[in-house]
Amino acid sequence: MRRRPFLTKEPTKVYRPRKRGTRLWLNVIFISVVTGFAGMSTIIILLRCLPLPDQSVVNPTEIESDDGLRLAEWTSSGTEQQAVPLSRIPQALINATLAVEDTNFYRDHAIDLKSTARALLVNMKHGSVVQGGSTITQQLAKNLFLSQDRTYSRKVREALFAMQLELHEPKDWILGRYLNVVYYGHGAYGVQSAARLYFNKSVDELNVAECALLAGLPKGPSIYSPLTSMDKAKERQHVVLQRMVAAGYLTQEAARTAYNTPITIAKFHSPIVQAPYFTQVAVDEAKRQYQVTNEQLYQGDVRIHTTLDPLLQQAAERALMTTLPKHSDIQAALVAMDPETGAIKALVGGRNFRMSPYNRVLAPRQPGSTFKGILYTAALEHGWTPANEVDSKLTTFVYGPNHDKQYTVHDYGDFYAERPLTLREALARSDNVYAVHTNLAIGPEAVVEMGHRMGISSTLKPYPSLALGVFPVTPLEMATAYATLANGGYKVSPYTVKELDSPGNSVQVHPEKEHVVSPQIAYQMTDLLTSVMERNGTGYSVRNYLHNVAAAKTGTTDTDAWMVGYTPNLVCAVWVGYDTNKPLTVAESHLAAPIWAKFMGTAQSHMPYDGFRPVPGLTRVTLDPLTGKVATPLCRTTEVDYFIPGTEPAEPCPVHSPPKPDQPKGPTNKLFEWFKKLF
Known part of the structure; x- marks a missing residue:
């Protein structure tokens, strides 16, 4: 069998010339890579050389009183007083945060390219920024240096600031700062304030279960808050624990144990603002009337200008504090408003907001x-x-x-x-x-x-x-009703927000009135109500606190004590009682009047007036109260009343009338003649 001989020559190679277009593209790619590398290097050098911007450049949300006093402030940077070092933060909370927010925090750089690309595709599909894909460093950069707008330009700036942060600061510093400024809901920024808010503990006292619950909140504080929905909070806690298992921080058994660990949520929360009951009403009004969301409030740059008068607010709080028994569960509420506009000038919903944030100004009770x-x-x-x-x-x-x-x-x-x-x-x-x-x-x-x-x-x-x-009606309703009498017959709507400024929204409140009672009847009632503060009136015992005339009415049931009244420029309602409807003692049933009078006495000095001025269209008549007829000079007791013309009595008092002309004049008749000449 013949074998094929081996080839002794190399096969001939065929060389084909490259196309010019291919060479051009290679050159373009090479130049782009070099240029990109040089540009990126330049950007990194610049970011390393430039100092970090001032932190908290975003204006905080502010709530102000009528004269500009700051009542409350929210800012995305939290409060430095609540900051704790990373060494004091439990490892379980650190691990839980890393597992649910940024597993590769210590391995990757400032930007997670995979997550960013995935988010970019989702955003392009929706035509707007709906997903972030941010690392912990990016989230910190956003909180410290940027607004919360969801735009592409902000995302680019966020990425640059994140790179700059990691060029300037070590990872531990970034993580510690993040944990001290991230928002956990209900005005709590940072792990320390969140631990106090939800568990009434210092952060270093938290167990694994509590750490996992906290770590789940930043994704949606209003959704997963245990104060509003423990079921959703537990669902989110379960997600966090499973992420910790996947990341190797916990075993499945340890995660199950943590999930089944009972969690006790703090019942009471410390006030973080002045006039807390009023401030809460103002915030709720801003949300309800002007569609301000929780996110907008805590993102910053919102200004709520309220109707509160700080001096009157202090007077209201002082009146409650100095009148209510110190060692008692009895509660009280006070609300005062401008009767001409409905602007609420002072509001106290209970004796201690920290112990009980329940606002009794809005609670129905028997008047x-x-x-x-x-x-x-x-x-x-x-x-x-x-x-x-x-x-x-x-x-x-x-x-x-x-x-x-x-x-x-x-x-x-x-x-x-x-x-x-x-x-x-x-x-x-x-x-x-x-x-x-x-x-x-x-x-x-x-x-x-x-x-x-x-x-x-x-x-x-x-x-x-x-x-x-x-x-049952609320103290706010009673104040509104009596305001109708104080202002001459117009119903006003109570409000606490007079001006609101937020990005893309500016509102100024223009109060409206509705004429519901004639001015003559309103004045008649006002004049009649002043008798409550006179001798033999149920409010006379507290008259010494006042400096001028006032119209008022007391009220007492088995479980409720009230006083509602007004001057020409302020109306005030006070309620005292137990949340449990426990019957009042005789002494407790008289506590509303001194609270009202102490407050109104201060208000009279702060807002002086001449008195209630009669309106046209009324006739002034002096009566004998024993008969309801026109008083004569012989009547020992008289009262002055106002009548719609044509409704006033015309007959003189029959008991104290002078004798008829044909009767002999005795000593009484002579006395009458003397009074007649005198007048």
């Missing part, structure tokens, strides 16, 4: 006899006058379509005048028989309608007991 201010306004509008008299005695009223229902009325302590009372006397003494008689005479439906007209939004029912304030 008792303070509701009579609304009742008698309706009565005056339906033809009643200050001269109307009702016999004050134990009375059982029969009512209903078939007159088959009975309602027996008791006065406080079952003490009755046992004689007819005028409206002024009944209001000053807070007579319940007069109130129920009036309610049934004009129709409870008319009283309900008047209550809603004057600003009561709570449910009122047309029952005989409506006159005695048995249907």
Whole structure:
């Protein structure tokens, strides 16, 4: 078999000339790489040489009082007073944060190119920045140096600042700073303030379960907060623990144990602002009325200018503190507003915000006899006058379509005048028989309608007991209703935010009024309510705190003590009672009046006035309260009342009238003649 001989020559190579276009592209690529490398090197050198910018360049969110005093401030940089060194932060919290936020933090540089590319594809698909893909260094750069806008330009600047941070600072410094400024919800920046807020512990006292729960919050503080949803917080905690297992920080058994460890959330939270009850109302109003979100508040650059008067706020807090018993669970609430606009000038929702942030200014309670201010306004509008008299005695009223229902009325302590009372006397003494008689005479439906007209939004029912304030309303509602009387008959809407500035949104509040009661009736009620502070009135005992005339009404139920009243430029409502509806003692039932009077006394000095000025369209008449008729010079006791023209009494007091001309003149007649000449 013939074998094929080996080839002794090399095969001939064929050389083909390269195309010029290929050479050109190679040159372009080479030049681009060199240029890019040189450019990147230049950028790195510049970033290394340039100093880091000032931290916290973003303006904080500020809440200001009416005169510009700062009440609260939120900033994305947190507070330095709460900063703790990395050595004090539990390793479990560090590991949990790394596992859920940036597993490769210590291995990678400032930017995670894979995550950034993935986020870029998602953002291009949606046409906007919806996903970040940021490392811990990038997040810190954003918090320290940038706004929270979700734009491509901000992402580029964020990346540059992150690179600069890692060129200037070691990884431990970056991680420690991040843990001290990241936002954990409810105004808590940094791990120390978050540990205090949620667990009432120092951060170095946290266990693995608590660390995992905290580490899960930055992704969505409002979603995963254990204060609002423990179920969602636990779901997020489970995710964090599983990430820790995947990263090698925990075994599966240790993660299961941590997840099943009971977590006790702090019940009370320390106030971080001045006037905390008021500030919370203002923040809620900004969110509700002007669509400001939690994220916007904590991202910064929001300014909320409120209606608060700092001096009046201090007076309100001092009045509660100096009046309520020190070792007692009894609570109190006070709200004061400008009756002309509805601007809230002072608000205290309880005796201690730290111990109980529940705002009792917004809590419905039985108003008792303070509701009579609304009742008698309706009565005056339906033809009643200050001269109307009702016999004050134990009375059982029969009512209903078939007159088959009975309602027996008791006065406080079952003490009755046992004689007819005028409206002024009944209001000053807070007579319940007069109130129920009036309610049934004009129709409870008319009283309900008047209550809603004057600003009561709570449910009122047309029952005989409506006159005695048995249907719960809030102190804010009562202040609003009495403001209608103070300003001459206009319903105003209470508000706390007068101006709001945020990126892309600027609002100035222009209060609106609604005319609901005639100025004549409003003044009649005001004049009648001043008698409460006079001798024999239920508010007379605290009259010495005041410096000028005031209109007011006290109210007491088994569980609630009230006082609501006003001057021409301020209306104030005070409530005292127990959150548990525990019955008040006799002494406790008198605590609302001194709180109100102490506060209003300060307000009178701070906001002086001349008094209540009568409005045109009223007739001034001096009555004898015993008969409700025009007083004569012989009447020992008189009262001055105002009437709509044509409704005033014309007959003189029959008990103290002078003798007829044909009667012989005795000593009494001679005395009358002397008084007649005198006047």
